[in-house]
Amino acid sequence: MAQYEAVIGIEAHVQIRTASKMFCSCPNRFGAEPNTLTCPVCMGMPGVLPTLNREAVRKAVTAGLMCGCEIARRSKFDRKNYFYPDLVKDYQITQYDQPICRNGKIHICGTGFSGEPLPDKYIGMTRIHMEEDPGKSFHFGNCSGLDYNRSGVPLLEIVSEPDMRSADEAYAYLTALKQIMQYADVSDCDMEKGQMRCDVNVSVRLRGSDAFGTKVEVKNLNSFRAAHRAVAYEIRRQIVLLESGGTVTQDTRGWNDDSGESYVMRTKENANDYRYFPEPDLLPVVFTEADIEEFRRNLPEVPEARRERFVRQYGLTPYDAQILTQDKAHADYFEKAAAKSQVPKLAANWFITDLLRLLSESGKTIGDCPVTPENLAALVNLVHGATINGKTAKTVFDEMFATGRDPAGIVKEKGLVQVTDESAVLTFVEQAIAANPAQVEQFRAGKEAVLQYLVGQTMRLSRGKANPQLVMKLLREQLTK
Ligand code: ADP
Ligand code: ZN
Ligand code: MG
Numbered sequence: 001m002a003q004y005e006a007v008i009g010i011e012a013h014v015q016i017r018t019a020s021k022m023f024c025s026c027p028n029r030f031g032a033e034p035n036t037l038t039c040p041v042c043m044g045m046p047g048v049l050p051t052l053n054r055e056a057v058r059k060a061v062t063a064g065l066m067c068g069c070e071i072a073r074r075s076k077f078d079r080k081n082y083f084y085p086d087l088v089k090d091y092q093i094t095q096y097d098q099p100i101c102r103n104g105k106i107h108i109c110g111t112g113f114s115g116e117p118l119p120d121k122y123i124g125m126t127r128i129h130m131e132e133d134p135g136k137s138f139h140f141g142n143c144s145g146l147d148y149n150r151s152g153v154p155l156l157e158i159v160s161e162p163d164m165r166s167a168d169e170a171y172a173y174l175t176a177l178k179q180i181m182q183y184a185d186v187s188d189c190d191m192e193k194g195q196m197r198c199d200v201n202v203s204v205r206l207r208g209s210d211a212f213g214t215k216v217e218v219k220n221l222n223s224f225r226a227a228h229r230a231v232a233y234e235i236r237r238q239i240v241l242l243e244s245g246g247t248v249t250q251d252t253r254g255w256n257d258d259s260g261e262s263y264v265m266r267t268k269e270n271a272n273d274y275r276y277f278p279e280p281d282l283l284p285v286v287f288t289e290a291d292i293e294e295f296r297r298n299l300p301e302v303p304e305a306r307r308e309r310f311v312r313q314y315g316l317t318p319y320d321a322q323i324l325t326q327d328k329a330h331a332d333y334f335e336k337a338a339a340k341s342q343v344p345k346l347a348a349n350w351f352i353t354d355l356l357r358l359l360s361e362s363g364k365t366i367g368d369c370p371v372t373p374e375n376l377a378a379l380v381n382l383v384h385g386a387t388i389n390g391k392t393a394k395t396v397f398d399e400m401f402a403t404g405r406d407p408a409g410i411v412k413e414k415g416l417v418q419v420t421d422e423s424a425v426l427t428f429v430e431q432a433i434a435a436n437p438a439q440v441e442q443f444r445a446g447k448e449a450v451l452q453y454l455v456g457q458t459m460r461l462s463r464g465k466a467n468p469q470l471v472m473k474l475l476r477e478q479l480t481k
Contacts, residue, residue: 064101112168124161
C-alpha cells in the first residue's frame with residue numbers, strides 16, 4: 001500500500017437558498033406535497049421561457065468570492081441533453097464552458113476524521129457553475145413516482161482540483177466547503193434535505209509519479225461519512241486491482257453504504273454524449289468591474305475573521321473561538337447569548353463543555369436546542385451574580401435542557417438559591433467539623449489536602465447550596481483557631 005499515492009477530486013452540488021426557483025417563480029421549498037410547487041416552466045411545457053433568478057446569481061458570486069475565485073465578467077448558460085424521467089425537459093440548463101467562477105481555493109488544517117493530523121494546505125477549486133436541479137424519483141413496491149417540486153431549484157456545482165491525497169483530506173475539504181457556504185449565506189447545506197450532495201473522483205498512482213492514474217467517479221454520496229468511506233474503499237480496491245496485475249477502468253460507480261462497497265453504474269460517458277449547446281432562451285450574465293466591487297464590499301464575514309473577532313471581542317482563547325465558529329449556527333447562537341451575558345467568556349464555557357455535550361447525547365442540533373440563548377445568558381448571570389453556585393448551575397442547566405424552562409424559575413421552584421449568609425454557612429461548617437474528627441486531626445497535623453474533603457462534606461450538608469468560597473474561608477478559620 002505504502003508505495004501508492006491516492007489522488008482525489010470532488011464535485012459537490014449545493015442547493016442555493018432562494019425564495020423561488022432558478023428560472024420560474026415557484027417556491028424553492030423542501031417538504032411540500034409532491035408536485036404542488038410546479039408550473040409550466042419547471043414542468044418543461046412547450047412554448048415557455050425561463051427567467052433568471054437574480055438572487056441565485058448574487059449568491060453564486062458570493063460563494064465564489066468567499067472561496068477566492070475569479071468572477072467571470074461574462075458567463076453563459078448551456079443545455080446538457082440527456083434522458084432521465086426526473087428531467088422533464090430532457091435537458092438541464094447548466095453552464096458548460098463559461099462558468100461564473102474559476103480558480104478558487106479552500107484551506108484545510110487541523111485533525112482529520114480518523115484522528116490523524118492533516119497537512120496544512122489549500123485545495124484548489126477549478127470552477128463553480130450554476131445549474132438547475134432535476135426532480136426526484138421515488139420507488140415503492142413495484143411502482144415509481146416522480147416529484148418535480150425540486151425541478152428547477154438553483155444549484156451550484158463546485159468542482160475541485162485533484163489536490164486531495166487521502167480520505168481524511170476529502171472529508172476536511174467537504175467540511176470546510178460546507179462551512180463557507182453557510183457563512184456565505186448561500187445554503188444551509190442540510191444533507192438530510194438533499195441540500196448538499198457530492199461525487200468523489202479517485203485514482204491511485206505510484207508515489208513519485210507525475211502522471212495521474214485512471215480515475216473512477218463514485219456518485220451521489222449523501223453524507224460526508226459516506227464520502228470518506230467511499231474514498232477509502234476505492235483507494236484500497238484500486239491498489240489491490242493493480243497489485244494483482246489488473247487495470248482500473250474509468251467507470252462511474254455507485255455507493256452502497258450498507259455493504260460498504262462501490263459498484264459499477266455505467267462506463268464513463270463523454271461530454272459530447274450530452275450534446276452541450278448554448279441555451280438560446282437566456283442572455284449571458286455580464287458584470288462590470290463596479291458590479292464585482294459592489295459584491296466584494298458586501299461580503300459576509302469569513303470563518304477565519306469571525307474567529308479572530310471572537311478572541312478580541314469576547315476574550316476567548318483561539319481554541320474556544322475555533323470550536324464556536326466551526327458551525328455558523330453555533331457561532332450565531334453564541335453571539336446571541338454573549339450579548340446578554342455579563343461575562344461572555346462564561347457563556348462560551350457553558351456552550352462548549354455542557355451544551356455541545358447535551359446536544360450530541362440527545363441527537364439534537366442547535367436548531368432545535370431546548371435552551372434559548374437568552375436562557376443560557378440568564379444562567380451565566382445567575383452564577384456570576386452568585387445567586388447560585390457552579391455546581392447547582394450544572395443541575396439547573398440539565399433541567400433547562402430537559403424542559404426548555406428558564407433558570408430563574410427552576411432555581412426558585414427548587415429552592416436552589418445559594419446560601420451566602422455567614423452564620424448559616426457556619427452552622428454547616430461546624431456540623432462537618434464535628435462529624436469528621438479524624439480528618440480534622442489530619443488537617444491540623446499538616447495534611448492540607450484534607451481541606452477539600454471537608455469542603456465537600458460541608459457542601460453536602462448544605463445540599464449543594466452553600467457558597468463554596470465562603471465554606472473554604474470559614475473552614476480554614478475554624479480549623480486554625
Ligand atoms: P470529467 O471530464 O470526467 O468530468 P474532469 O476533468 O471534469 O473529469 O474532473 C472531474 C473531477 O475529477 C474534478 O474534481 C477533478 O479534480 C477530478 N479528477 C480529474 N482527474 C482525476 C484523477 N486522475 N484522479 C482523481 N481525480 C481526478
Ligand atoms: Zn415553476
Ligand atoms: Mg467534468
